[in-house]
Amino acid sequence: MKMKKRWYVGSLAAIMAAAMLSGCGGGEQASTGEGEKLTCWMPLTSNAAMLVSNYGETALAQELIKRTGVDIEFVHPPQGQESEKFSIIVASANLPDIIEYNWLNYPGGPAKAIKEGVIIDIASQQNLAPNVFKYLNEHPEIKKLATTDANELFAFPFVRGDESLCFSGGTIIRGDWLEELGLSMPETIDEWENVLTQFKEKKGAQVPYSSTSTGNFAYAFNTTTDYYVEDGKVKHGVLDPGFKDYLVTMNRWYQKGLIDPSFATLDQKTIEANIINGQSGATTGSIGSGIGKWMAAAPSDTYSLEGAPFLSSEKGQKPKFGTYQLPVTASLTAFDAISTSCKNVEAAMKFLDYGYSEEGYMLYNFGIEGESYEMIDGYPTYTEIITNNPEGQSMTVALANYTRSYATGPFVQDKRYMEQYAALPQQKRAWETWSNTDAAAHFPPHLYMQEDELTEYAQLNSDVGTYLTEMISKFIIGAEPLDNFDTMIQELKNRGIERVLEMKQAAYDRYLTK
Amino acid sequence: MELLASKKRQKGKALQSWRRDFRKNGSLYLLVLPVVIFYFIFNYMPMYGVLMSFQDFSPRLGIGGSEWVGLQHFRRFLGSTDFQRVFFNTLKISFSTLICEFPTPILLALMLNEMQNRHIKKVVQTLSYLPHFISLVVICGMIKTFVANDGLIGSVIAQMTGNNSSLLMQANKFLPIYVLSSIWQAVGWESIIYLAALAGVDPQLYEAAEIDGAGRIRKIINITLPSISTTIVTMLILRLGKVMNVGYEKIILLYNEVIYDTSDVISTYVYRMGFENQDWGYSAAVGLFNSAINLVLLVFTNTISKKMSGTSLW
Numbered sequence: 001m002k003m004k005k006r007w008y009v010g011s012l013a014a015i016m017a018a019a020m021l022s023g024c025g026g027g028e029q030a031s032t033g034e035g036e037k038l039t040c041w042m043p044l045t046s047n048a049a050m051l052v053s054n055y056g057e058t059a060l061a062q063e064l065i066k067r068t069g070v071d072i073e074f075v076h077p078p079q080g081q082e083s084e085k086f087s088i089i090v091a092s093a094n095l096p097d098i099i100e101y102n103w104l105n106y107p108g109g110p111a112k113a114i115k116e117g118v119i120i121d122i123a124s125q126q127n128l129a130p131n132v133f134k135y136l137n138e139h140p141e142i143k144k145l146a147t148t149d150a151n152e153l154f155a156f157p158f159v160r161g162d163e164s165l166c167f168s169g170g171t172i173i174r175g176d177w178l179e180e181l182g183l184s185m186p187e188t189i190d191e192w193e194n195v196l197t198q199f200k201e202k203k204g205a206q207v208p209y210s211s212t213s214t215g216n217f218a219y220a221f222n223t224t225t226d227y228y229v230e231d232g233k234v235k236h237g238v239l240d241p242g243f244k245d246y247l248v249t250m251n252r253w254y255q256k257g258l259i260d261p262s263f264a265t266l267d268q269k270t271i272e273a274n275i276i277n278g279q280s281g282a283t284t285g286s287i288g289s290g291i292g293k294w295m296a297a298a299p300s301d302t303y304s305l306e307g308a309p310f311l312s313s314e315k316g317q318k319p320k321f322g323t324y325q326l327p328v329t330a331s332l333t334a335f336d337a338i339s340t341s342c343k344n345v346e347a348a349m350k351f352l353d354y355g356y357s358e359e360g361y362m363l364y365n366f367g368i369e370g371e372s373y374e375m376i377d378g379y380p381t382y383t384e385i386i387t388n389n390p391e392g393q394s395m396t397v398a399l400a401n402y403t404r405s406y407a408t409g410p411f412v413q414d415k416r417y418m419e420q421y422a423a424l425p426q427q428k429r430a431w432e433t434w435s436n437t438d439a440a441a442h443f444p445p446h447l448y449m450q451e452d453e454l455t456e457y458a459q460l461n462s463d464v465g466t467y468l469t470e471m472i473s474k475f476i477i478g479a480e481p482l483d484n485f486d487t488m489i490q491e492l493k494n495r496g497i498e499r500v501l502e503m504k505q506a507a508y509d510r511y512l513t514k
Numbered sequence: 515m516e517l518l519a520s521k522k523r524q525k526g527k528a529l530q531s532w533r534r535d536f537r538k539n540g541s542l543y544l545l546v547l548p549v550v551i552f553y554f555i556f557n558y559m560p561m562y563g564v565l566m567s568f569q570d571f572s573p574r575l576g577i578g579g580s581e582w583v584g585l586q587h588f589r590r591f592l593g594s595t596d597f598q599r600v601f602f603n604t605l606k607i608s609f610s611t612l613i614c615e616f617p618t619p620i621l622l623a624l625m626l627n628e629m630q631n632r633h634i635k636k637v638v639q640t641l642s643y644l645p646h647f648i649s650l651v652v653i654c655g656m657i658k659t660f661v662a663n664d665g666l667i668g669s670v671i672a673q674m675t676g677n678n679s680s681l682l683m684q685a686n687k688f689l690p691i692y693v694l695s696s697i698w699q700a701v702g703w704e705s706i707i708y709l710a711a712l713a714g715v716d717p718q719l720y721e722a723a724e725i726d727g728a729g730r731i732r733k734i735i736n737i738t739l740p741s742i743s744t745t746i747v748t749m750l751i752l753r754l755g756k757v758m759n760v761g762y763e764k765i766i767l768l769y770n771e772v773i774y775d776t777s778d779v780i781s782t783y784v785y786r787m788g789f790e791n792q793d794w795g796y797s798a799a800v801g802l803f804n805s806a807i808n809l810v811l812l813v814f815t816n817t818i819s820k821k822m823s824g825t826s827l828w
Binding site for chain 1: 570572573574575576586590594595596658662663678679680682683685770771772774775786787789791792793794796
């Protein structure tokens with residue numbers, strides 16, 4: 001008996017010690033320059049994480065290493081802790097050679113990262129990266145988006161190679177319900193109200209519109225819930241005349257039970273369960289992880305989801321706003337920068353520049369010819385390994401093994417990826433519907449504040465932003481009476497929204513004249 | 515001159531006696547060493563980081579290289595529109611938790627102590643400890659589900675009030691949710707220390723009281739409570755020192771923008787500024803401000819307690 005107990009205590013201690021050690025280790029050490037092997041710190045996408053524990057194990061990375069002859073070791077931060085780990089990495093003396101991160105989020109902007117000696121200005125060594133500069137020089141608008149105000153190239157950027165790739169999300173609605181009820185696709189706010197009411201009354205949807213955001217409905221009042229640009233001016237939707245009407249309408253919908261009463265506490269799982277089980281009839285989402293995923297999980301054959309057109313103030317008019325992403329997208333895995341500690345800049349440049357060459361373009365988008373795609377009539381067609389994986393992997397997971405076109409990375413994305421990824425007719429229709437907007441003309445580019453403005457901007461921007469999201473939600477649920485709308489505008493001004501606009505305007509002007 | 519010499523002598527004496535003590539109880543010193551190292555590494559070394567709050571801190575440049583900005587961050591916080599809200603919310607949530615939660619483990623311990631059936635006692639104890647061992651993320655997930663508009667508690671309250679939204683979207687419900695769930699989480703675990711104190715009460719006292727004809731309640735009031743009063747006061751002082759430390763994890767997991775009014779506290783504000791806005795210097799300044807108030811409160815309660823009951827931490 002006593003022996004047993006002692007054994008138990010001993011093993012418990014051992015387990016605890018092991019747990020502590022593994023908690024501390026975490027496999028995040030950057031190796032210290034042995035030979036030519038470079039290190040690359042990058043967040044691992046959740047799709048890739050379903051398949052491998054290290055990016056280096058994917059077929060794509062192995063092929064890249066083989067073709068470029070540059071040996072690279074990849075290190076990943078734990079999912080969900082990327083920005084915390086990034087700060088630690090940046091603070092350390094020995095930086096990894098390549099750091100893939102959303103450098104736009106570096107405190108003070110990417111220009112400051114170069115100035116503080118974290119990363120190098122790639123534009124200073126153009127000869128080492130001929131392909132990316134060839135591409136950028138041929139596409140001056142992309143170059144403008146990818147460089148700082150001083151024309152420094154802080155990273156190898158992810159580029160959406162076609163404008164249509166910038167549109168992949170929007171409002172999603174149950175197409176089969178519309179048909180059953182004899183309703184047409186809603187195109188105005190009144191039609192939406194009617195459709196949602198009927199969903200509630202006739203289809204038993206308890207929460208007809210279930211999403212964390214109702215911003216898409218603001219478009220019907222010729223406004224938006226965010227900053228936008230128009231005729232060279234930076235504006236904020238809340239100061240537009242239509243904004244109060246938007247809130248009044250949403251408040252009415254809330255009281256009628258048309259929008260999910262728990263919208264502020266909704267998580268993605270609940271939203272998905274609602275739309276799949278018919279608790280809701282409309283939500284927001286994207287072509288792949290929205291329409292595609294939910295239709296695959298649908299309980300019946302007749303279940304169908306459609307992309308609803310973005311709203312505009314007049315029926316039939318091209319919508320002014322929409323869900324849009326810049327061609328140089330801000331994302332955790334979109335910018336590959338070379339650190340100042342890089343042991344072999346030439347090799348690192350060679351590795352990253354490959355994605356902008358013709359061969360690299362095909363590899364990043366479609367994978368290995370003969371394995372993951374074949375050229376059929378000059379069209380790179382994904383093979384069954386991707387579309388109908390023999391090991392039962394879903395298409396995004398299979399893509400994650402061979403390509404990075406499903407997410408972002410140091411290359412130019414090809415439209416033909418999306419054409420095949422959006423396999424369902426509903427997805428194709430939604431893609432077309434959502435692309436029909438003037439959002440691109442109204443979406444502000446990446447704006448960089450000047451060094452002496454940084455503190456003030458950070459403070460005012462967060463003061464204004466927090467207050468606004470809070471107030472919008474409160475007006476909608478009625479916790480704040482709508483009569484107080486003008487008080488809110490006054491408070492926003494007290495908090496400095498006009499100064500924020502002024503600083504953004506100056507940054508935008510700098511961008512335009514670059 | 516004389517004084518200096520005597521001081522020196524005294525110092526030498528102290529050193530000598532310490533040396534003697536060390537030789538005698540060397541193993542005890544060795545035993546305490548890990549604890550000292552632990553506190554040094556994890557509680558003293560990070561204090562260096564407090565310097566950040568006087569800087570325009572950049573992780574790359576570090577504390578040595580970042581620009582000094584003096585009290586700018588503190589001025590910004592005290593002048594900010596959110597200051598009043600987070601400050602008073604912190605006090606409100608803290609003191610409510612303190613007042614409601616502090617007595618419950620004592621009550622539980624007293625009740626368990628009076629229980630005769632050992633088996634039932636064990637079962638009750640185990641059940642009350644259980645929530646302490648569940649990860650906070652899971653606890654908060656459970657709370658969210660319970661108080662959702664179609665949840666166990668949420669739907670009942672929705673029936674009664676006619677307000678059909680998640681309780682976590684109603685500003686006035688946040689405090690009760692927070693406090694009640696905290697009690698549920700902590701009551702069992704915190705009762706352990708009182709149970710230990712109760713075990714140390716001399717049984718002869720009870721026998722004597724019984725002979726004098728004292729009933730149960732009498733015995734609790736006249737013997738049990740006075741016997742554990744030192745423990746209670748010590749726990750209270752320690753607790754007051756943490757008044758401003760409202761656990762940010764739990765609030766961040768539960769709150770949303772609709773109820774910032776009642777749920778946003780200093781520590782969540784620090785978190786948002788530091789990790790979401792990457793405004794490290796400012797975030798550190800707010801945190802330091804918080805700690806300073808904690809320290810004042812701790813000293814204050816300790817002094818009062820010393821005067822009133824003679825019990826104190828130092």
